Amino acid sequence: MRAGMDEKLIEFAALLRDNGIRVSLAETLDAVDACRRVGLADRAAVYAALRCTMVKRAADGEAFDRLFALFFSGLGEVIKQASQAVQRELALSEREFQELIDQLAQLLAAHEGELSPLARELLAADSARLERRIRDAAREIRRLFPAPAGGQYRLRLKLAELIGLRRLERELGEIRQLVEESGYDPLARARMGQYVERRFNALETILQRYAGGETGQDARREREAREQQTLREKNLYYMSEQELDRIKGAVAHLAQRLKSAASVRRRITSRGRFDAKKTLRRSLRWGGVPFVLRFDKRKKDKPQIVVLCDVSDSVRNVARFMLQLMYSLQDLYWRVRSFIFVAELGEVTSHFRENDVGGALELALNGAVINVYAHSNFGRAFRIFAEDYAGAVNKKTTVLVLGDGRNNYNLPGDQFLGAIRRRAKQVLWLNPEGRATWGFGDSEMARYALQCDVVEECRNLNQLYRVVDRLLAR
Amino acid sequence: MFASIDDVVTRFAAHGYIANRRLATVVYLATGLRKPVLVEGPAGVGKTELAKVLAQALELPLIRLQCYEGLDEGKALYEWEYAKQLLYTQILKDKIGDVLRDTRTLAGAVERIAREDAVFFSERFILPRPLLKAISSEHPTVLLVDEIDKADQEFEAFLLEVLSDFQVTVPELGTLKAKHVPFVVLTSNNARELSDALKRRCLHLYVDYPDKQQELAIIGAKAPEARRELAEEVVNVVQSLRKLDLKKTPGISETLDWIKALTLLNIESLDHEMVNETFDAIVKYEGDVRKAQEELKEYLRRARVRRADGSDRDLLN
Numbered sequence: 001m002r003a004g005m006d007e008k009l010i011e012f013a014a015l016l017r018d019n020g021i022r023v024s025l026a027e028t029l030d031a032v033d034a035c036r037r038v039g040l041a042d043r044a045a046v047y048a049a050l051r052c053t054m055v056k057r058a059a060d061g062e063a064f065d066r067l068f069a070l071f072f073s074g075l076g077e078v079i080k081q082a083s084q085a086v087q088r089e090l091a092l093s094e095r096e097f098q099e100l101i102d103q104l105a106q107l108l109a110a111h112e113g114e115l116s117p118l119a120r121e122l123l124a125a126d127s128a129r130l131e132r133r134i135r136d137a138a139r140e141i142r143r144l145f146p147a148p149a150g151g152q153y154r155l156r157l158k159l160a161e162l163i164g165l166r167r168l169e170r171e172l173g174e175i176r177q178l179v180e181e182s183g184y185d186p187l188a189r190a191r192m193g194q195y196v197e198r199r200f201n202a203l204e205t206i207l208q209r210y211a212g213g214e215t216g217q218d219a220r221r222e223r224e225a226r227e228q229q230t231l232r233e234k235n236l237y238y239m240s241e242q243e244l245d246r247i248k249g250a251v252a253h254l255a256q257r258l259k260s261a262a263s264v265r266r267r268i269t270s271r272g273r274f275d276a277k278k279t280l281r282r283s284l285r286w287g288g289v290p291f292v293l294r295f296d297k298r299k300k301d302k303p304q305i306v307v308l309c310d311v312s313d314s315v316r317n318v319a320r321f322m323l324q325l326m327y328s329l330q331d332l333y334w335r336v337r338s339f340i341f342v343a344e345l346g347e348v349t350s351h352f353r354e355n356d357v358g359g360a361l362e363l364a365l366n367g368a369v370i371n372v373y374a375h376s377n378f379g380r381a382f383r384i385f386a387e388d389y390a391g392a393v394n395k396k397t398t399v400l401v402l403g404d405g406r407n408n409y410n411l412p413g414d415q416f417l418g419a420i421r422r423r424a425k426q427v428l429w430l431n432p433e434g435r436a437t438w439g440f441g442d443s444e445m446a447r448y449a450l451q452c453d454v455v456e457e458c459r460n461l462n463q464l465y466r467v468v469d470r471l472l473a474r
Numbered sequence: 475m476f477a478s479i480d481d482v483v484t485r486f487a488a489h490g491y492i493a494n495r496r497l498a499t500v501v502y503l504a505t506g507l508r509k510p511v512l513v514e515g516p517a518g519v520g521k522t523e524l525a526k527v528l529a530q531a532l533e534l535p536l537i538r539l540q541c542y543e544g545l546d547e548g549k550a551l552y553e554w555e556y557a558k559q560l561l562y563t564q565i566l567k568d569k570i571g572d573v574l575r576d577t578r579t580l581a582g583a584v585e586r587i588a589r590e591d592a593v594f595f596s597e598r599f600i601l602p603r604p605l606l607k608a609i610s611s612e613h614p615t616v617l618l619v620d621e622i623d624k625a626d627q628e629f630e631a632f633l634l635e636v637l638s639d640f641q642v643t644v645p646e647l648g649t650l651k652a653k654h655v656p657f658v659v660l661t662s663n664n665a666r667e668l669s670d671a672l673k674r675r676c677l678h679l680y681v682d683y684p685d686k687q688q689e690l691a692i693i694g695a696k697a698p699e700a701r702r703e704l705a706e707e708v709v710n711v712v713q714s715l716r717k718l719d720l721k722k723t724p725g726i727s728e729t730l731d732w733i734k735a736l737t738l739l740n741i742e743s744l745d746h747e748m749v750n751e752t753f754d755a756i757v758k759y760e761g762d763v764r765k766a767q768e769e770l771k772e773y774l775r776r777a778r779v780r781r782a783d784g785s786d787r788d789l790l791n
């Protein structure tokens with residue numbers, strides 16, 4: 001029994017893995033230990049035990065729940081229901097039904113060796129074995145065809161094939177004959193015939209339900225993954241608000257990585273090193289007695305980030321995305337100051353702190369902070385920032401500019417960006433426009449690029465991911 | 475240790491913690507299998523409290539390591555007490571003079587001192603921080619590593635090492651191995667995704683906001699002075715607030731703060747005009763307060779309609 005449980009859990013782990021939930025061998029063994037401890041009788045406890053040992057990401061919880069239901073009772077339940085349905089259709093009592101099965105079993109026993117195990121299990125209403133057989137077949141199919149092409153219908157056919165449904169079909173005739181030639185009275189023979197027929201149909205129903213349950217999930221997961229992938233490649237200019245909403249998680253993730261990119265990466269010596277120079281200098285006060293030792297405890301610099309985001313009407317959709325990014329950054333770390341600009345420039349740090357994403361974006365874009373219907377004037381915005389907010393930038397600050405650099409033929413004002421850069425640790429610029437168009441028309445990007453440490457094109461989410469990776473690798 | 479899952483439920487209840495069976499099962503397994511539990515979930519759902527109550531229920535001391543950005547090994551494990559070391563060298567100046575008396579050269583003196591330096595790098599001068607405290611404790615302990623997601627990834631990697639073998643090496647002292655493996659509870663508010671390696675080592679428990687019944691039970695345990703009718707109203711409103719898109723969704727602490735404030739002000743029902751003044755107990759941000767006020771208005775309107783319906787029916791009957 002115990003070995004049976006281990007095997008079953010290992011199989012369950014495989015099913016989870018097939019469905020994209022990463023379960024390591026160590027975790028599977030934990031699951032086995034946990035199940036032994038809570039016992040198998042308490043279903044809720046088994047569920048909790050498996051869930052806490054095998055699922056470590058909240059996002060996988062839902063898939064786990066579905067698979068647990070299917071694996072631990074789903075199929076068994078389906079088989080049992082099918083059996084009860086046959087009994088009901090034949091209008092037999094529990095006892096009569098059992099008698100019928102026993103009589104049939106005796107009959108079949110006389111024909112040892114000629115019938116497939118499937119036929120025996122099916123007719124003996126041996127649900128446990130039957131369940132196992134279907135599962136094994138499904139596993140085998142998953143192994144052979146990792147991504148079931150063609151979906152539910154194909155899986156059902158394959159399942160039927162692997163489990164030996166064709167042979168069973170052939171055997172059906174034999175069994176009918178066997179029943180006819182038996183010595184039972186006509187009524188019993190008729191019942192048996194019906195029973196065999198219905199049992200066969202029931203098996204088809206079972207396979208159908210099983211295949212339906214599994215491929216339904218596969219298809220959904222596949223579709224979602226595909227959608228996410230297309231969204232990641234989609235040009236930010238053309239994203240709808242709903243689409244932006246759907247990539248919220250990815251944006252937050254990016255923000256986190258961006259923050260790491262902004263922090264200086266120094267070797268950390270957490271213990272701290274003895275700093276002789278500082279110690280000596282300090283000890284002069286006490287006549288050279290080193291009463292206080294000095295240690296050099298250099299740590300990773302805490303990043304300070306200033307974000308300047310262009311929110312003019314021409315880049316409205318991109319702006320929504322960039323603001324989301326800015327919001328996530330600020331939400332994670334309090335040393336972030338956020339500014340928006342078109343022709344004027346205004347600070348939105350406190351708005352972002354006080355409101356949820358939706359509210360914050362609304363406030364940024366409704367014209368309350370700055371006039372958003374003006375024409376972009378990067379030069380002016382840089383000048384205002386350099387003059388009014390010089391204090392926001394120091395040697396630890398990373399300045400992040402989000403915009404297309406299209407300046408509507410105003411004065412470029414790149415010297416102000418240069419002034420900002422001299423005060424800052426670095427200036428990064430992310431441009432949602434293709435690199436090929438920079439410097440053409442009213443784009444001052446070529447000029448601004450000279451005043452930045454890093455300039456990157458990011459027209460879609462994937463590109464931004466790559467940019468952040470590059471920044472991290474510097 | 476716990477005898478069963480039910481035993482966890484009972485003993486946690488005795489210390490004012492309402493545990494559902496899922497949580498109790500994980501606690502039962504973690505203590506039985508001696509595995510760390512990683513408790514994840516939004517703020518204010520009882521993650522920290524879980525560790526505290528676990529310590530109380532097992533009658534073990536609780537050692538808490540609060541994580542924050544920039545937390546490093548020194549603050550988590552141990553530091554040398556330099557000031558104390560220096561003080562001793564000053565006090566022992568004469569003694570040191572004795573030791574050095576018959577040395578002629580500087581090199582000789584350094585050599586002589588070096589022979590004695592074990593005195594100054596001994597357990598006497600070590601300042602144990604939470605992790606070392608837990609490892610060197612003479613008794614089993616409950617070790618709470620709170621809000622691990624706030625610490626840097628480097629620290630997480632270091633912690634993983636400690637959790638793997640419960641021994642640490644202090645270069646001057648050698649390797650210290652835990653006499654008792656502590657019961658470890660880690661909590662995270664999901665500010666960032668933790669590493670897979672750490673998660674693999676732990677049992678995972680996701681704690682979500684409680685359902686109505688559970689939240690009422692928690693009020694019963696934590697604010698027994700509150701009237702039942704008021705508690706029900708409060709829970710109804712809080713539960714619907716949690717469905718809104720707020721910047722900071724109220725946790726159980728907020729529910730408790732709110733009902734305590736209302737009870738203190740002798741407010742018996744939520745249609746009292748002073749309810750507005752107690753709002754900062756439940757929502758912290760300006761934008762959220764506005765949304766919460768609207769939600770409350772809507773709730774009260776529906777409640778009135780229901781009551782009117784009820785009295786109509788009463789008249790008919």
Ligand SMILES: Nc1ncnc2c1ncn2[C@@H]1O[C@H](COP(=O)(O)OP(=O)(O)O)[C@@H](O)[C@H]1O
Nearest residue numbers: 490491492517518519520521522523692726727
């Ligand atoms: N299940 C519970 N039973 C009793 N009190 C609870 C429960 N969950 C939370 N609380 C109470 O809610 C408050 C917040 O819990 P806390 O552990 O600080 O939350 P978290 O660590 O998840 O942010 C505490 O005062 C605690 O007493």
Ligand SMILES: [Mg+2]
Nearest residue numbers: 521522620661
């Ligand atoms: Mg906490």
